Amino acid sequence: MFATRINRLTSSLVRDILAAASLPGIISFAGGLPASEALFKADQNVLSQLPDDIWQYGQTEGEPALRQQVALRAKAMGIDCTAAQVLIVNGSQQGIDLVSKLMVSEGTRILTESPTYLAALQVFRLFGGEFVGTQQDEQGILPEALAGCDARLAYLVPTFQNPTGRCYSKERRQALAEAFDRHSMLVFEDDPYRDLAFDSPAPEPIVSQLNKALWVYQGSFSKTLAPGLRLGYLIMHPELMLPLTRLKQAADLHSNRLSQAIVAQVLADGSLDRHVSRILPLYRQKRDFMHACLQRHLADKAHWEKPVGGLFFWLTLHAQQDTMLLMRTALAAGLAIMPGAAFDPVPQPSATLRLNFSHASMAQIEQGVCLLAKLLD
C-alpha cells in the first residue's frame, strides 16, 4: 500500500517516551529540551522591527541578511566560506532530511559514530541507508577506520556529542580531516552544541580542515536561542549548493521568514552572544549539580564522564542490565530516561543510558537521580 520506506520508519518507542515525558508529574531526563528559563523570547522591541516584506514568498536559500550573519560567524570559527554557501533550514532535522535526499538511497553505506544522534539514524534508515561498523576510542572515530571503508557519507557530531557529550581533540580532527581528504568521503558535520561549552571553547570544526573532500556543516539556533523558531543552517562545499537548494525548494520552498528576520536581527545586534553568556552559567550549574547527585547516589552503580559541553550525561551501568527494560520501569515510577540502544546504529541490548540535565529543575534533578538509584537497587 505505502512506499517500502514506510516499513523502515522507526517504531514509536522514542515518540512514546517523549510523549510520556511531557505528562504532568513525570520528571524528564529523556528529551533534549532547553530549560524554559534559557529560551530566547523575542520581545516587542524585536517584533516591532520585523521588515515589512517578510509576508511574501522569500528566497529558497534564506534571507540574505541572515545568510551573511551566519557566514561571518562561521568564518570566526574557522570555516572559510561566504554567504553564497549558506542554506537556511528549519532546524537541524531538516538539514538531515535534505542531506539524506542528496546522498542516501537503498543500501547507501554511512559511517557514523556509535552511539549517535537517534533522529539522524531514523532519517538515514528511512531513505534506506545502512551503517558501517567502525573503530572508535573515547575521542571518537579513528582515522584508520576509513581505510577500506565503503561508506559514501560520514555523519559526525564531533563537538559535545549527543548522546555521549564527547568532544574530539584538535589533533584527532586534523587527522580525520586528512583521512577524509585521502578517501574523498563526503563529511556531514552536525554541530548544534558548539556554543554550549562549559569549560573551554571547542576546537575548530573538522570541515574547516578539509582540502579535497566535499562537506556539509550544520548549525542550529534551537539550543542557543529557541527551538520554536525552527531555524538552523547548512554551510557547504560550493559544489553542493545547487542540488541542496533545489531539494530545499522541493521540500517547502523556503524557511519561515518571521523566524529568519528575528534571528538575523538577534545576530546582527549581538543579542545571541549576550544570550549565550547568560545561559551558560545556568547550564554549567545544572551540569555540576547533576554530576554531584550522580556521584552521591550512583557512583557504585555506573560510570560516566562529566560532559564539557552540550546537554547530556552518558552513563554505563556496572551491571549488565538492559536499559530498555529500566526505561519502562522508570517511566512507571515517574521518571523518563533514554535507553542507550536508541542511539545505536545497530540496536542491541545495552547497559547505557542518556540523561538530559538542561530541562529539569534542580529539585527534579535531585529527585530523579535518587529515584534512578532506588530503581537500580
Added chain:
Amino acid sequence: MFATRINRLTSSLVRDILAAASLPGIISFAGGLPASEALFKADQNVLSQLPDDIWQYGQTEGEPALRQQVALRAKAMGIDCTAAQVLIVNGSQQGIDLVSKLMVSEGTRILTESPTYLAALQVFRLFGGEFVGTQQDEQGILPEALAGCDARLAYLVPTFQNPTGRCYSKERRQALAEAFDRHSMLVFEDDPYRDLAFDSPAPEPIVSQLNKALWVYQGSFSKTLAPGLRLGYLIMHPELMLPLTRLKQAADLHSNRLSQAIVAQVLADGSLDRHVSRILPLYRQKRDFMHACLQRHLADKAHWEKPVGGLFFWLTLHAQQDTMLLMRTALAAGLAIMPGAAFDPVPQPSATLRLNFSHASMAQIEQGVCLLAKLLD
C-alpha cells in the same frame, strides 16, 4: 556520487524564470505570488498576544488551537473530520513532500490532471513517480479514466486549478468520488485556491464524498493570508495520521510555532474571513482587467476561459507556436510568462501559457499583455 534521485531533480528552468521575473524592470506574469497589497501582515496587536510557550519545542502534529480551528473550517466546507486528523505543515509544498514519502517510490504510478501544478510534478518525479495518461474534458478527469488504471495515488487540484483555473462541477466530484471508492485509489486533493472564488462558492471537496478510499486533503494559508508564514495543513483519513506524523517528525520535528500562533489567533477572531472579503474585490478587479486587456489585444491570437477563481489565466495560442521559445523572447523583452510545457506530466512542445494576474499592478497588466501581443505578431 549523489543518490540517483538527484538526476531527476528538474532542470532549473522554472527557477531561472522566477529569478529573472524578480529582477527590476521585468513585468512578471510568471509566478503565483499574491499581490503585495493583499498580504496579511500581522500587526503589533497580533504579535503582542503570542503565547509565552511558543519558543520551546512543539508538537509534531501542530498547535492544538490551530488544529482545532482548521478542523472547524473543514467541517464547514463538508469534510467530516476532527482535529485529530489535522497535521500542520510548512505550506503546501511540504504536504506534497510528505505524501510523496508516504506513497511514491521508483516507478510508482500517479494519476494527475494534465497540465497540473508543476512543483507537485517535481516532487513526485524526485521520488521516482511516473505519470499515467488520463482521459479529461474541460471539467477535469473523467471517472471512466480510473477503469484499468494502475495508479496507486491520484493527485488532483479540482478547485480553480493551477494552471488552468478550472473548477470541477458538483456532479463530476460526486462521480469521481464513487469511482475512487470503487477502485480504492488514494486521493490527494490539493486545494489552496478555494477561498479565492470570484463568482460563486466552490462545490464541496471530492474527499468529503468518499466512503471507502483513503484520502488526504490539503489547504494553505499562503494565498489567503501570507506565503511568508509558510503554513498549510493536511487533513486525512485516520489511518494515515500515524505514518504522516512520523514523516513530518523526520522532516523537521514540527512547523514554526510563531506562524502557527499567529494563524490560530487570526482564525479564531475572524480576521481570516475579514481579510479574504477585503482581497476578493481586488483580485476580481485584476482578473476582469486582465481579461479585458486580453480581449483587446489577443482575441485573434489565442483563446482562454475567464477564470472563476484562483490566480491564473490559461491561454492556448491559435498558431502552433512553442511557448518555451516565446518565454525566452518575452523575457528578453522584459516580460516573464510560464510556458505550458512546464505543467505537463510528460513535457512536450505546447502552444499554451499561464499568466498570473494577482501580482502585477494594473498598469503592468496592460503593458505586459500589449507586449505579449506584439511579440506574437
